[in-house]
Amino acid sequence: MTEDIIKETEDKMIKAIDVMEERFLNVRAGRANPRILDKVEVEYYGVSTPLIQLATISVPEARKLVIKPFDRNSINAIEKGIFEANIGLTPNNNGETIMLVIPELTEERRKEYVKEAKSLAEEAKIALRNIRQDANNAIKRLEVPEDDQKASQDEVQDLINKYNKIIEEKLKAKEDELMSI
Numbered sequence: 706m707t708e709d710i711i712k713e714t715e716d717k718m719i720k721a722i723d724v725m726e727e728r729f730l731n732v733r734a735g736r737a738n739p740r741i742l743d744k745v746e747v748e749y750y751g752v753s754t755p756l757i758q759l760a761t762i763s764v765p766e767a768r769k770l771v772i773k774p775f776d777r778n779s780i781n782a783i784e785k786g787i788f789e790a791n792i793g794l795t796p797n798n799n800g801e802t803i804m805l806v807i808p809e810l811t812e813e814r815r816k817e818y819v820k821e822a823k824s825l826a827e828e829a830k831i832a833l834r835n836i837r838q839d840a841n842n843a844i845k846r847l848e849v850p851e852d853d854q855k856a857s858q859d860e861v862q863d864l865i866n867k868y869n870k871i872i873e874e875k876l877k878a879k880e881d882e883l884m885s886i
Contacts, residue, residue: 706847706849707844707847707849707853707854707857707860710840710843710844710847710857711840711857711860711861711864713840714836714837714839714840714861714864715864717836718833718836718864718865718868719868721829721832721833721836721868722829722868722871722872722875724829724832725825725826725828725829725872725875726875728825729822729825729875729879731743731744732818732821732822732825732879732883736767736768736807737764737766737767737768737769737770737805737807738764739762739763739764739770741770741792741794742756742757742762742770742772742787742790742792743755743757744790744792745786745787745790745792746786746789746790747759747779747782747783747785747786748782748785748786749779749782756772756783756786756787759774759775759776759779759783760772760773760774760775760779760783760803761773761775768806768807768808768809769804769805769806769807770804770805770807771802771803771804771805772796772802772803772804772805773801773802774802774803777800777801780798780800780801780803781798783796783803784796784798784803787803787805794806794807810883815883815884818883819879819880819883819884822876822879822880822883823876823880826872826873826875826876829872830869830872833865833868833869833872834865836865837861837862837864837865840861841858841861844857844858844861
């Protein structure tokens with residue numbers, strides 16, 4: 706019975722770290738990454754459509770994204786969608802493609818991104834603590850001997866320690882990526 710709770714707890718902790726990693730991808734590092742366009746929605750024939758469904762996105766250079774719409778008539782709508790997404794990039798349109806040039810990051814901007822990454826890591830740690838709390842409450846509700854209850858709660862604590870360490874490692878890697886020039 707407690708094994709099920711512990712397995713479910715570990716699955717939730719893994720998902721919390723996956724969410725943090727996903728959100729880390731949206732923190733720019735001064736290099737072109739098509740993922741920064743994931744949130745861009747384009748008004749296409751009256752329907753809000755994700756940009757990825759309307760165009761191919763390529764990275765010809767380290768700091769440049771090229772968006773080639775499947776339908777050339779949608780180019781202005783795509784530009785408008787990029788502006789409205791407020792991703793901090795200005796689209797340049799040559800009639801067939803849209804280019805987004807990623808500016809060099811200043812030291813100050815890099816530090817802001819590191820703060821944002823630390824904030825995302827802290828949110829993941831809070832999620833882990835909430836998952837631990839839920840697991841401990843579920844264990845307490847079980848009709849098991851107190852020794853087994855304590856052993857299960859210790860196991861949950863070992864899990865949170867393990868996943869907090871993983872969060873710290875991933876945060877350190879992201880900080881290094883952001884601060885490298």
